[in-house]
Amino acid sequence: MASATLKGRKDGYEVQLDDAASFADNLTDLGGLLRQVHEAQAALHEDQANFVIVTGRRLLTPDQEIAVRALLDPYPHFQITAFKAAVMDAHDLSPLIRQTHVPVAIGVIRSGQERQFDGDVLFIGALHHGGVLKARGSVFLLGEAAGVIHAGYPDDAEAVVVGDLTGATQVRIADMVDIVDQANTHLTATSFAYVNDLHAIDYSECINLRQMRPRLYAQMEE
């Protein structure tokens, strides 16, 4: 069986290169396919054709992509619109994971202890009085929080703190501090903290989070 197979698409063709075959075979078979397409198109008095090259679990190196493109040189009206693989380079993947994935931290932060996170964090456990939880991004809390929560450290005022903050000592976002006091009537178990237009820490109900921080919401949806 040929290691390159052709499929028609609305906007052109999709060529699947069998990842179990050798790349050399892929090239040979793809060359054959292109010739056939060229002949078929000529019969129909058409010369334009777009190709998406699908490589399955084989990730092409830049050199391999060049080799594939070179096969199209004899047909100036053919064009590759995309290379698609089912796999990704680990190096490219990790920043993507960091961007879209909220790490979960479980434990107890005790008096005098400080835990820092590089992006957003979902913290499950207990933040004791005198303990500090710091994140560059937003903080999502599940559990009792009696210490200091610092989101958006040091300067991201878009960050929010979600969770029951009624027992917390302080909520900090970027360079702002709010001393949580028991008399704070805006604060409930279902509110979240954010920085408002006047550059002050304010509280709103969780149901408003989507509308107030759409970017955060989109990220969670991904």
Next chain:
Amino acid sequence: MPAISLVITSGKGGVGKTTATANIGTALAMIGKRVCVIDLDLGLRNLDIMIGLGNRILYDIVDVVQGRATLHQALVKDTRFEDRLVLLPAAQNADKNVLTPASVRQIVDALRSEFDYILLDCPAGIEQGFRNALAGADGALIVTTPELSALSDADRVIGLIEAYHMPIGPRLIVNRVQAAMIAAGTSLTVAAIAHRLALPLLGYVVDDNAIITADNNGEPVVFDTHSKAGACYHNITDRLLDPQTPLLPLITKQPTFWQKLFRRA
């Protein structure tokens, strides 16, 4: 089996570390265990007095470290228990820095083969003396009283201890529990304190004047078979040996109408 060494610590001063060391040590000896208690509170030694061995000290731990006495010369034996209970006293007048974590560890290791338990009475605070005591320990007993200030210090100390990754996890002793205050809602319950500190509860000790009487008599309260505090320490000791032992129930009955009436009068 070589001895298990436990440090008794609190962070805050005066919450009952030394009393706990004396009583748990004595209670263990009463049920046949071989116990060595070590006073690491240099300059402010009083474990010897609480345990009732104050007048028999010849040498102390600093004499041992500085080579003026051998370890065995410095050990004070308690004849009440056929020498099963032994004290290594602290020095009264010594530079605080003569003890190091390494020297304490060395002493503890030298004693392991001869005892079942080694208890280290830790000084208050989180400085040198605290680090010395932790270095010799396989596990920690955290003593706190029910006030928030003591809880905060205990929490700080637990965090520091966790970083040592001792083979035995820390456990909690809540001291000076007042049933009447708990009943009146003016004090946290023992369970609430353990929850707040996120630590397994070893036991509690009620606030009891019998402790002060015992201190004055040089006889730990565990000798007093009628005292509530003594019963609490026996329960703690039993739970130390067998974690399945149930916690002694604390009676927190609301005062009756007549009791209230007479108390007000």
